[in-house]
Amino acid sequence: MVLNGRDSTSPGTDRSGPAGGADNPRYKWIALSNTTLGMLLATINSSIVLISLPAIFNGVHLNPLEPGNVSYLLWMLMGYMLVTAVLVVTLGRLGDMYGRVRIYNAGFAIFTVTSIVLSLDPLDGGGGALWLIGWRVLQAVGGSMLMANAAAIVTDVFPARQRGTALGINIVAGIAGSFIGLVLGGLLSEWNWRSVFWVNVPIGVLGTIWAYRSLHDTGVRIKARIDWWGNLTFAVGLTALLAGITYGIQPYGGHTMGWTNPWVLTGLIGGAAVLVLFCVIESRVAEPMFPLKLFRIAAFASGNAASLLGSIARGGLQFMLIIWLQGIWLPLHGYNYEQTPLWAGIYLLPLTIGFLAAGPLAGALSDRYGARLFAAGGLVVMAASFAGLLLIPSDFNYWVFAALVFLNGLGGGLFAAPNTALVMSSVPARLRGAASGMRATFQNAGMVLSIGVFFSLMVAGLAGSLPGTLDSGLTAQGVPAAAAHTVAELPPVGTLFAAFLGYNPIEQLLGPQVLGALPAVNAETLTGREFFPHLIAGPFHHGLGVVFWLAIAMALVGAVASLFAPKSRPAGPAEDPVTQEAELAD
Template identity: 50%
Template sequence: MGFMNSNIVLISLPAIFRGIGINPFNSFQYLLWILFGYSIVSAVLVVNLGRISDIFGRVRMYNLGFLIFTIASILLYLTPGKGDVAALQLVIYRVIQAIGGAFLMANSAAILSEAFPPRQRGFALGLNGVIGIFGGVAGIIIGGILASIYWRDVFLVNVPIGILGTIWSMKSLKQLSKPDRNQRIDLPGNVIFALSLILILIGITYGILPYGNQVTGWSNPYVISSIVAGLALLGGFLFIETKVPDPMFRLELFKIRAFSMASFSIILAQLALGGLQLMLVLLLQAIWLPLHGYSYAVTPFWAGIYLLPLLAGFGVMGSIAGKLSDRYGARTLSTIGLVILGIGLLFLTTLSYNFNYVEFATIIFLMGVGNGLFVSPNNAALMNAAPPKHRGSASGIRAMFTNVGSTLSIGVFFTIVIEVLYLLLPSTFSSALTSLGASQLAPYMEKIPPTAAIFAAFLGYNPVSAIISQLPANVAGSIPPSVINVVTSNTWFPSVIAPSFMQALRIAFLSAAILSFAAAITSALRGKMVVYEERMTEVKEQKRTN
């Protein structure tokens, strides 16, 4: 349900924005919050909820997550407003949905780790990931179909799944270990950690948006203050956690080398890959699909279809790699997977904007295979290394690193792309329009914020048509109809921006490849396989022998 919902929203955003009457040129901050709000709230809550689940019971918290997620889906379906009011309502309801999702994410790996013996956890977690991928594929297809019928239906599809999931989990899931009710909730730690992450992630989100005459907001005093204050609070949080008797963030887990290296590998890998799918979606929607005859209105759906090899690669390898890790450990498999990812990112830097799809599909399929090789064994290694009573915390830490790394990655990718486009697009537009004999249009085209142009294409709008519709009457009347037809065609805008866009993407892909190789080095340093139950058995045997 979680994976499906994520892709349904991604594919259906054009229909949602048209349904509530939002102009993407003036309101792309809502797009950011509908996309990022879910990730930010999940990142903030998963560690807290994982810790609370260790105290009150993981199954109970997991069931509550299903219920909250379902209620939020109903609210999203019923969104009563229009325009900005409706956009704010969608953001709020997505935040509520993220709370339910955080309950699920914080506990799923812990429940599976508790239910399966140590030498079967890799297979169980891998199969869980594969099922999530099936949900993602279903989300692309179902989202495309439902968005073409009625935008509200994209949220309604979660409701029967959520109701069945709630009933099924309440009837079938049993708490296998007794919750430790003697532990206290670390209230100061929870509050300070939440505030620190909120400030950091909000600062990153607004850093992508324009500020004054600047194309991004990284010089915005509020952005700088938000990030600095968040980092300061995070430092204070880590200090507090060393002083309280029952800390929320179990820092002692990081003394276990297998756990700490697995965690650091996750955040480095997510920094490399968290923004990848969104960048590939933009490449397809803004450039490749229009150049191959697809109208902007249908590009969101077809972008999802053309990215299926990425999900298929993960689906093929996820459960296989998990099963192999049960026998051979995670170090070799996860490290090889990250190397494959890095090589795939390097191959992406060699593509032209009008690439051969078979070549593109092969590269992203291999990257999916590499991701499957990394994720399942790495998650199993992380959960195996944690003591059973702290597996809720361990699962929350894993999910938090995943969400934070992904959000940071999107911020980094977007910043690279927007800054490069800001430098290159004005002269590119000027030259292209002058050659058409429409130089009077150049000052207006040059003023298009790269953020607005990218988000308009992402939402299935032709950015040039939107600009033409807003021109002063005297300027619009001076442009020959033949020129209007050329510049508003499906191919003119992508052809003009493609060289600059690909230059920006190559920088982003190269940076991601470096991060992926850094994650591979970190993974290789994790040491031998550690299974907590087996280690405790060895300790007991040593004591008995002594």
């Protein structure tokens, strides 16, 4: 088959274009620089909103701790990740069909325009929250276009001997963006909540213009029809499943969580059933959007399994550390609640430094020595850091904490680039867009799953010990037994979100009437910086144990999956599409 004057079955390059085109020796570095900027922008956006939620909700005059507003909070947290998890495969496949650079460039433009619209939110209250949620969903479409095609563009232009290094830089920038956003969001939210979205605009405009002027499609473009039924069933099934997990965190019918809610059960069971139907469709259509035959390639299957498990473990860590710092450690060390988002980001810098230190180096070394041991070793290092965090108290020595989170970032950096190179180098050139989208789907779905799984485990852990702790702590300060018991019986998810957002909810929970009847010294203690953190520290650490043991297990299973990948081939055969196609046919 010949498309655009070249053979679509070989990894030929389009030599047309200006001097800065694909035939220029510097072009691969231009492509790497731009796609790295795109990945950085897309992932910073997720965590920058995460750390800035208190300022954002204050800006639209919405109390996120009121029961009716929990849904707004959850969708602000998870909506962006859910959309990217659903769309990246489809958009990667469209990149294979219509040009990876074309889809990537459109993503940069959409992302930039929606950033402008988000910063102009004209509404207050629930309307303001819905404006932000809706436009973030559209922004996620642009982010998905960037994420689905960036790794495929890099894989197209770099030879196998340099691919680990290039993907290392690209992927490290993407994942490091989720850490950098924590610091950036803390800084910007101190100034103005709208600046959380403004910061995307100049970078987005620069990246969009640069992408349209500099990037050219060099990879294989296949002539195919859109798999409408596959796209539809995948989107419906995954959305229903992840939305069910999202709402399962919320209380329902007197239960601490919503796993008995008929709508949640419908989403979970129905979503899983539709995904099974999707697999049946993809195994029978001639041109599937999700080529299941890629899972016949051992490196592709094991690499994606490891990526999913590592993503769940890493995502859970990020949320738990933010709760730990904002809700407990920082207030106990003299920081006002309004300052905790900024300082939580600053105190998590060792995590970012560890990741940035290890990522590019691991990518370069994996080019030379193979990717398996680096990927597996990175997850083992992550598991060791989780074990260390289990052993320190709630009111820890910061330098011990910093060393452990640095170790965790180091492990993540060792894993990310080699694993991506393993996955992307294992597939035929004509399917790199779909493969890149599938890899991103596992990674993003892992982040959404981590919120549902880790929050649920934490709430379950808190449900056993928090009510008694609240009851006894409040009555010890003179709160009437009936009022203390009412507060203690509230679902622990509210307390968990309070800690996550850096709030002291005691004043709101007791109300002015109860507080006004107490001696002034007791009322001041209850609403001060230290009472709430001291109160929840014990139950939180108990729940943390359950969460981190699961993270350890997932990281170690992911390490085993990485070791199941075959040893890396030398540069020649890894580039040979005939060898890869034969592997698919085995």
